[in-house]
Amino acid sequence: MKHLKDEMILKAEDLYFSYDDDHNHSLNGLSLEIKKGRKIAVMGANGSGKSTFFLCCTGILRPQKGRLYFQGEEYRYDKKSLLKLRSRVGIVFQDPDNQLFCASVYQEISFGILNLGVSPEKAREEVERIIDVLEITPFRHKPAHALSGGQKKQVSIADILVMHPDIIILDEPAAALDPKHTRMVNHIVEQMTEAGITVLMSTHDVNYAYEWADEVILFQEGRVLLQASPMEVFSNEEALKATNLEAPAVLSLFETLCRKGILSPSLKTPRNLAALERYLEETK
Amino acid sequence: MIAIDKLCYNSRLRYENAGEKSAFAVITLCICVMSRSIAVAGVVLAVTGILTVKKGGVPVFRYLKFLTIPLAFLLLSTLAILFHIKREPLDLFAIPLGGWYLTAGTDSFFYAVQLVFTALAAVSCLYFLSFTTPMPDILEVLKKLHCPALLMELMLLIYRFIFILLDTADAISTSQSCRLGNRNYRTALKSFGLLGSALMIRAVQRSGRLxxxxxxxxxxxxxxxxxxxRPPRKKVIAWIILFDGALLIFAIWRRFFS
Incomplete structure (x- = not known):
């Protein structure tokens, strides 16, 4: 039991939040638990409370009712506790233009880590390292307003990664990115997981969520409709219908192929197109 | 302003130490303004011009075009210095207007010319700085000079958000044009008003999110x-001292001994 408790990194209990006092609740009795080191996809229609929940996680918004816990400790809203919390919980906002406030990439990345009270020498080292790891070097001397959307996204992720949080929240990181930058962001996310960081990502891409996530959380009208493995969530037609989602292409195709007798249902359900292709190659 | 911003990021002198560039620009500017001499102004104009264009890589034509912007103001304001309305004609020329003369003297003519040159040279000093040094670097220099933190933070944020505001305004204005918002003077006026209010609301929202x-x-x-x-380089500092020292001596000589 103690072991389980150690693993839990974030826990929400019956959260209620409303932007306009009691009329429309953006969070409506939301409860969930997130385990350490997991890759979690948060899905749900626009306005289902994903972004509001994320802002609650970093203590920017304070739920009117309910409790939040970080590593077993309840959230406190005094300045010191908030600073401590925010040094552990990082959030990458959806629109980089709302996050980047410096004209210089280098200054921008250095902001967060300096706020942690790190010495300038150490901060410089960290900033250089993250610029290297996230492949920012080619445009590090460009002003922020001359960067492309994808480059801004890279910088906004670097902003947070440089602070070495335990958990990173990505609010639709692939929104408005071209395929190349989407791949790049996905690659960065892989690296985060390998470094042991818990990743919480909201996305509308069912195929990506199905392939990438350890766990999928479906939000509906400020509540958690379902929290389970991708396999379970995406084969639950009712839940998908309720949240306006579709089953991942690979899963649908695999089911059809099984039904037609081309593939055996005893095979392990493929997570991506490559795995399904391999099955098909092997059949003949 | 956007054009200058683009130019300075592409300047070949961009990575020189910003302190050196600022010191050069400001000291030269001071000597130039205090000398009140056409010769000194000419030297400054030539040197900063060569540095900005040759060393910095700003196209000559664009540089000259930028210099003509203050020129228009200058010429207009010197007209007032040049022309007098007097009862007696002065030595340069005089146009009789009833019992009065619209007239100008050689002294005031030379004074006006000197003024135009000095002002132009002063502007060229500032152009040198702004065509070679991005805003964040200039802020660094101000920080070293112990400019108040609040002011610095404001400048940092304003500089970044000018571009976001312009982008937003541009997008709204395009979408208005697409829906014939600028069909005639009336709709254009209305669209402009709506643009203003939309920008205001967006700016407030954005500041909250930021x-x-x-x-x-x-x-x-x-x-x-x-x-x-970047660390300052001794060679560059030596050149700046050499040039500004020589310029100062030249200016003093022009002022008092010639």
């Missing part, structure tokens, strides 16, 4: 960032 994002990164009321300054 504040949230900064808070999420442990913002504690002070914006601290690291700078990437």
């Amino acid at each position: 504040y949230d994002a900064m808070e999420a990164r442990c913002y504690d009321g002070r914006i601290q960032v690291l700078s990437e300054s």
